[in-house]
Amino acid sequence: MKQILVIAEIWEGQIRPVTWELVAAARKIKNSPALKQLSPTINIIVPADDPAPLAEKIAKQTGIDVIGLQIPELETYISEIYIYCLEQLMRANPQTGDSYENVFMSKNKKSTCKAPSKKMNPSHILIAHTSQGQDFAPGLALSLNAASIPGVNGIRYDEEGVIYSRPGFNNTRNLMIRPAANRPVVLTLIPGSFKPDSEKEKKPGQVEIRKISFAPAAYGKKRIQHRRTVKKNSENQALKKAKVIVAAGRGLKEKENLGSVFKLAQCFPAAAVGASRPLVDMGWLEHQHQVGITGATVAPKLYLACGISGSSQHLAGIKEAEFVVSINKNPEAPIFRHSDICITADVIEFIETFIKK
Amino acid sequence: MNVRSFFSLDMSRTPVYAESMKILVCIKQVGDEGEINRFDLHALEEALSLKEQLAPQLLEPIAVDVVTVGPPEWSKIIRRAFGLGADGGYHIVTEDSGYISSFVTATRLAAVAKKIPYDLVLTGIMSTDMMAGQTGPMLAKIVGLPCATAVIKTSLPANNNVINLIEVERELENGFRDCLIIRLPALLTIQAGINTPRYPRLSNMLAAGQKEIKTLKEADLFPEPIKAREVFLGMEDPKKTRSGRVLKGSLSDKAEQLFTWLKEKDLI
Numbered sequence: 001m002k003q004i005l006v007i008a009e010i011w012e013g014q015i016r017p018v019t020w021e022l023v024a025a026a027r028k029i030k031n032s033p034a035l036k037q038l039s040p041t042i043n044i045i046v047p048a049d050d051p052a053p054l055a056e057k058i059a060k061q062t063g064i065d066v067i068g069l070q071i072p073e074l075e076t077y078i079s080e081i082y083i084y085c086l087e088q089l090m091r092a093n094p095q096t097g098d099s100y101e102n103v104f105m106s107k108n109k110k111s112t113c114k115a116p117s118k119k120m121n122p123s124h125i126l127i128a129h130t131s132q133g134q135d136f137a138p139g140l141a142l143s144l145n146a147a148s149i150p151g152v153n154g155i156r157y158d159e160e161g162v163i164y165s166r167p168g169f170n171n172t173r174n175l176m177i178r179p180a181a182n183r184p185v186v187l188t189l190i191p192g193s194f195k196p197d198s199e200k201e202k203k204p205g206q207v208e209i210r211k212i213s214f215a216p217a218a219y220g221k222k223r224i225q226h227r228r229t230v231k232k233n234s235e236n237q238a239l240k241k242a243k244v245i246v247a248a249g250r251g252l253k254e255k256e257n258l259g260s261v262f263k264l265a266q267c268f269p270a271a272a273v274g275a276s277r278p279l280v281d282m283g284w285l286e287h288q289h290q291v292g293i294t295g296a297t298v299a300p301k302l303y304l305a306c307g308i309s310g311s312s313q314h315l316a317g318i319k320e321a322e323f324v325v326s327i328n329k330n331p332e333a334p335i336f337r338h339s340d341i342c343i344t345a346d347v348i349e350f351i352e353t354f355i356k357k
Numbered sequence: 358m359n360v361r362s363f364f365s366l367d368m369s370r371t372p373v374y375a376e377s378m379k380i381l382v383c384i385k386q387v388g389d390e391g392e393i394n395r396f397d398l399h400a401l402e403e404a405l406s407l408k409e410q411l412a413p414q415l416l417e418p419i420a421v422d423v424v425t426v427g428p429p430e431w432s433k434i435i436r437r438a439f440g441l442g443a444d445g446g447y448h449i450v451t452e453d454s455g456y457i458s459s460f461v462t463a464t465r466l467a468a469v470a471k472k473i474p475y476d477l478v479l480t481g482i483m484s485t486d487m488m489a490g491q492t493g494p495m496l497a498k499i500v501g502l503p504c505a506t507a508v509i510k511t512s513l514p515a516n517n518n519v520i521n522l523i524e525v526e527r528e529l530e531n532g533f534r535d536c537l538i539i540r541l542p543a544l545l546t547i548q549a550g551i552n553t554p555r556y557p558r559l560s561n562m563l564a565a566g567q568k569e570i571k572t573l574k575e576a577d578l579f580p581e582p583i584k585a586r587e588v589f590l591g592m593e594d595p596k597k598t599r600s601g602r603v604l605k606g607s608l609s610d611k612a613e614q615l616f617t618w619l620k621e622k623d624l625i
Contacts, residue, residue, distance in 0.1 A: 131529040135506045138494035147586040151487045168488050176590040183586050223503035232532045251464040281550035293530050302624045325575040337597045343604050343611050
């Protein structure tokens with residue numbers, strides 16, 4: 001039997017929306033011709049110190065059976081706790097030697113309760129390709145002797161099974177990969193790549209809580225201590241509110257050229273200046289100008305990308321823009337695939353010509 | 358420092374005396390021109406600046422070694438790392454090319470990382486070609502080290518010449534950061550923005566030519582070839598998500614067309 005597992009993304013006690021995208025992707029894998037005949041099951045795992053409320057919510061939303069993985073030590077996300085407890089959960093065999101406690105079954109009494117705690121045998125484990133997922137997925141894959149495909153942005157089928165695509169070479173190419181035969185696979189999925197199922201399920205899934213304590217035999221107590229979570233910079237309200245964002249990237253070459261970008265922004269009413277990550281890393285502009293996953297996610301009417309090649313983390317931050325116009329010297333720049341208007345030109349020369357008009 | 362959280366960490370490991378502290382930085386080549394992957398350069402810079410920062414407090418300086426897994430010509434990047442200030446260099450020489458699974462690379466790197474007791478192992482957060490970001494966390498798992506990815510700040514507090522933990526900040530989404538204390542030995546993957554990599558120094562470059570690269574043959578380390586757990590099928594162009602109208606003509610024509618389009622859409 002094939003079992004598809006989705007690890008819900010929980011952060012600061014909240015379910016992150018990417019969880020719904022993981023569920024949609026799990027259904028897509030389940031419906032692949034090669035798997036369909038094996039009638040795989042989908043389960044969602046919710047790791048938390050108190051998973052019950054979150055698990056109930058997810059079961060209700062998705063109609064899928066949820067396993068709340070109760071980890072008493074998990075006040076906040078820590079990689080080694082996640083890897084250890086998820087591995088224990090997936091390896092545990094209740095028939096031969098239970099390594100977890102079954103706390104209680106779902107309050108959804110109406111649904112018939114199946115025998116709890118079946119041994120898990122996951123064929124696919126879906127995790128979000130976020131700062132959290134990228135932190136623990138590779139280690140989990142290794143401890144399960146599984147294949148590992150990070151940054152999945154597409155799923156398709158052939159007669160042999162499922163093929164996963166993922167970006168490579170600075171996002172200019174997609175790599176097509178499948179797990180080796182008969183190996184389970186850990187997949188991390190890039191947020192925004194899969195559309196969540198819009199319909200809410202009528203019948204909620206069952207909830208089962210399993211408790212696993214963090215007690216690694218190899219090294220005893222925990223080696224990573226979380227002190228606090230900080231916010232580096234207050235959000236840039238200017239970027240959030242702007243109708244037009246003129247954004248600068250590495251194509252500018254010199255810091256002095258930023259002046260042209262600011263001049264261009266002045267041509268538009270209600271415009272703000274944004275920047276790609278490398279510019280902020282180099283200290284050309286403050287972090288509050290940074291657009292992308294690690295900066296601000298924006299939704300202006302117009303996004304004007306000046307000399308930005310288009311990393312996946314940047315592109316994910318501008319998806320909601322109504323129009324994207326890109327100026328780049330390199331006709332192969334990945335951002336051109338995600339633009340309404342493409343201008344192949346030297347950024348500064350083009351801006352100066354445009355301003356004169 | 359929060360005293361309670363400090364003591365709730367397991368400190369039973371024998372303290373590392375700073376005089377023998379060793380850092381390993383895993384580097385790879387990207388492209389054909391002998392360039393070090395840009396994130397690995399940040400990792401190397403971080404190791405070198407930790408060495409410099411702590412030098413006044415330590416009896417003996419921290420030793421910074423680099424290791425790479427790749428074809429014979431990748432010895433160039435080790436020389437380059439010597440030029441930047443690395444003390445020692447290991448080269449695990451491989452014959453394969455093209456797509457290489459992170460699992461295979463991590464297993465190969467472990468041959469060095471396991472053999473020598475490094476206190477800190479650093480890698481770039483990812484390579485710009487494969488963009489997997491897995492080699493570091495997988496290596497940590499194989500060697501048995503705690504691991505933090507996307508590290509954007511580090512500090513090594515030395516008390517009484519004893520260094521047994523590292524304080525780090527890892528980058529999350531939307532400007533958030535997690536502050537962690539990690540017991541050594543540990544592995545960190547380094548995010549860009551943590552530092553500005555230095556340029557090679559002439560004195561280092563002159564010395565680099567004399568330094569010995571410790572070469573290890575893959576076949577000697579692994580008599581049985583390591584099998585990838587994934588199958589690489591090929592590459593294709595990424596999908597378009599927008600129409601992508603390409604403006605044609607001279608610079609002036611393009612500017613004119615853009616202006617007209619912006620007017621049509623009532624954007625300017």
